[in-house]
Amino acid sequence: MNREKPMKKVVKTRVSVSELNIRKAAARLLTVKLVSTEIGYVQRVLGNTATQEELDAKVVAVRQMPWADIAIAD
Helix, strand or coil: CCCCCCCCCCCCCEEECCHHHHHHHHHHHCCCCCCHHHHHHHHHHHCCEEEHHHHHHHHHHHCCCCHHHHCCCC
8 A cells, every 4th residue: 555645835935135134145155245235136126025045046146147237327
């Protein structure tokens, strides 16, 4: 008799896209710190909350982006 376990539903919790959470993600994923312009970009793009996976992906991606795409023109 082959009994399969029911699959658990994966719940993706949302985290605050705060400066502290962005800095923590950068420290965990990168070898360098993000500057304030990069942190501001991540906050603008993601909004107030995001999943941890979304936050991690954006933190890694922002380092590869051209500066003109990140910075806000005065």
